[in-house]
Amino acid sequence: MHPFLENVKRDPNSFFVYHTKIEERLPMHSHVKHQLSYVEGGVAFLNTRNKSYFFPARHFIWIPAGREHNVTSRTSVKIIRNIFFPKEAIPKDHELQYQGGIFPVTNLLMEMIYYTVNWRGDVSQKDTSKYEFLMAMKNIVLDVAENPLPIVLPTTKNEILQPILKYIHLHIDQDLYVDKIAHEFGQSARTLSRLFKKNIEISFLQYVKLTRIIKSMELLLQTDLSVTEIAYSCGYNSISAFSYAFHQLIHHSPNEFRKQNV
Template identity: 65%
Template sequence: MHPFLEKVDNDSEAYFVHHNKAEEMLPMHQHEKHQLSYIEGGVAFLNTSEKSYFLPARHFLWIPAGTKHNVTSRTSVKMVHNFYIPTSLFPSKHVLSKTGGIYPVTNLLMEMIYYTEEWFGEITKKDAEEFEFLNAFRNVVLHVAKIPFPLVLPTTDNENLRVVLKYIHDNIDQPLYLNDLAKRFGYSTRSFSRMFQKNMDTSFLQYVKLTRIVRSMEKLLKTDQSVSEIAYSCGYNSLSSFSYTFQQVAHISPAEFRKQNL
């Protein structure tokens, strides 16, 4: 086990708090505590064996205990705030005990995160003031984690399909049609479509649409490109088509998404 994970799981009844200017570069791993992470000043992804969750600014990622995962970032980050919560201090029937996701950070939650910036390591009942503060923090998380951020990309262990997914990501600015990709990778259109649906639990068209929106969100947060420029660079042939699809998926316009998250 990685030395850092040994520290996290050392005392099953203790909170563990870790603030760092760079993420712990860990491969797929798991631990015995629930994890809340807030990544300040960057764009990141929570990857599990089944899904990839896009983490925009002003959102926290939630990872239930025992979930295999890693976190990747395509940008430099200012600070990563990690909180590891004992399962005994969390309602076992709450959706967060079983399901990972991305949730908005309220002003109150952000102030509580910043309040703990000087705390590092285990917080036990002996640390009465800090322990009670983290209990309150836990209760705020339970209250605000109602509606997860809607954008989740499915993934797969199927090596043949992973090659296809990489091609999609590498060529998202180009037209991507089911027939063309099936032919490129040596499948009939029907078998290619079935393979996609069986392994990804979504259609080829839906996956491409979600990937385009994820890429556009990254660009909205990382670049100074106009919304129109981003639309074309993500494979859309009109601004109206992009704006409609973005609103449909994210329930907010591209301009408002950029404004709220910067």
């Protein structure tokens, strides 16, 4: 086991603060504590065994205790700010005990995260002021958790679907039809549709739509491309179709999302 993971579990009743890039280098793993991670610079993904959560700037990931995961990035990440919460700090009936997700970082929460930049390691009840500060942060997190970012991309270990999903990601700027993709990979459209429903529990069209929106979110945050350019590069034939699909999922227009997160 990596020394970092040993240190996190050393005292199950303490908080643990660790600001580093280390999550990027870790394979699938879990913790005895809940984990809050905030990525400074870059765009990252939280990967579990069957889902991939996109989280942009000004959002944090919440990983419940015991959930296998790792964090990856497609861009250079400056630092990941990790705060681990003792399992008992979260009320037993709260969904954060078992439900992970991506949540917005309010100005207050961001200030609290940055207040801990020089902290490292365990924070127990004997560290009175620091412990009380992190308990206050916990209450802010519970409030913020009412508004998760509704973007989760299913993944699968199915050997037939894996190269198909990769193909979709690599050709997201093109027209993607189930019969065309099925033919490309030696399947019938009906069989491919069933594979999607059985293995990732959404339809082919839903998967393509989610992938287009996630790609557009990356481009909105990482480039200076116009919304029109992003729409076409993500496979939309019109700006209105893109804006409608984006608002349906994110509940903001592309311009609003960019303005709030950049």
